[in-house]
Amino acid sequence: MQRRRSPVFYLLAAFFGLFVLFLYGPMITIFILSLQGPEGNLTFPVRSFGFYWLGQVFQEQRVGNFIEPFQRSLLLGALVMALSVGCAVMASLAFRRRFKGSTLVFYLTISSLIVPSILISLGIGVVFQIFGIETNWFTSGLGAHLTWTLPIAFLIMIGVFNRFNPSYEEAARDLGAPGLTTFSEIVLPLIAPSVVGVGLLCFTLSYDEFTRTSLISGQYNTLPLEIFGMTTNVTSPALYAVGTLTTLFSFSMILIAFIGYSLYSRRQRQ
Incomplete structure (x- = not known):
């Protein structure tokens, strides 16, 4: 006989359903409102379904456009990802051994x-002004994003290396492998899933960052700043279409990373 579920189960199931709705409800709403015809509007009910506004994203808007800000955000996110992952891996390798002042350096890093x-x-912005350097989306924007992504990447990699078994490295050194070979042939393949995950996280944090770039972007905006600026003059579902396309772009990045890592793992096993 099957045991009858208690009322607590249904209460928790309902709570979980509301939780999922809270997480994905806004995204689903944006998806639906972006798939409208030329007569679409910004609110429900949806008058007609179509892909008209998805195509309008690539056209010139009343003020500005989405293509160039997207290219800036893409370039900035890729650079932030590379610097954050590289610096985080090297810093976490250094913190595997205690050194004088390591605690102070650790807390300064994540402060x-x-x-x-x-x-x-x-x-x-004030520092750039003191040194007479013009702020823009690339230089000052890069510094602002790294203050956000680098500590997070560093914390994650610290946790990864805390669980790493050093016996693999010791065995490689006993067999005469130099330090660089040990890292590239032993350590890196073992931490590769974490490195890929950290890279995707850093890219996403940079790609979506608004507040840290808001006062130092200069003349040209990144995509989040451009979208915010257009909320006052673009009164069409094109804004929703941007949200749909950027979400699909983020999912495609995850899929590409997963496929790339799967091929890399298969090659390593062979």
């Missing part, structure tokens, strides 16, 4: 996470 984002943006 930017507790500072309000708008203050980080304001502080970077």
Whole structure:
């Protein structure tokens, strides 16, 4: 006989359903409102379904466009990802051994996470002004994003290496492998899933960042800043279409990374 489920089960199931709806409800709403015909509007009910506004994303808007800001965000996110992953891996390797002042360095590294984002943006702008350097989306924007992504990547890689078994490295050194060969042939393949995950996280954090770039972007905007600026003058579902396309782009990045890692793992096994 099957045991009868208690009322607590249905209560928790309903709570979980509301939780999922809270997470994905806004995204689903954006998807639906972006798939409208030329007569579509910004609110329900949907008048007609179509892909008209998805195509309008690639056209010139009333003020500005989405293509160039997307290219800036893509380039900035890729650079932030590469620098964050590289620096985080090297820093976490250094922290595997205790050194004098390591605790102070650790807390200084992650301290930017507790500072309000708008203050980080304001502080970077003031520093650039003091040194007479013009702020723009690339230089000052890169610095602002790294204050956000680098500590997070560093914390994750610290956790990865805390669970790493050093006996693999010791065996490689006993067999005469130099340090660089040990890292590239032993350590890196073992931590590759974490490195890929950290890279995707850093790219996403940079690609979506708004507050830390808001005061130091200069003349040209990244995609989040451009979308925010257009909310006052673009009164069409094109804004929703941008959200749909950027979400699909993020999912495609995850899929590409997964396929790439699967091929890499297969090659390693062979």
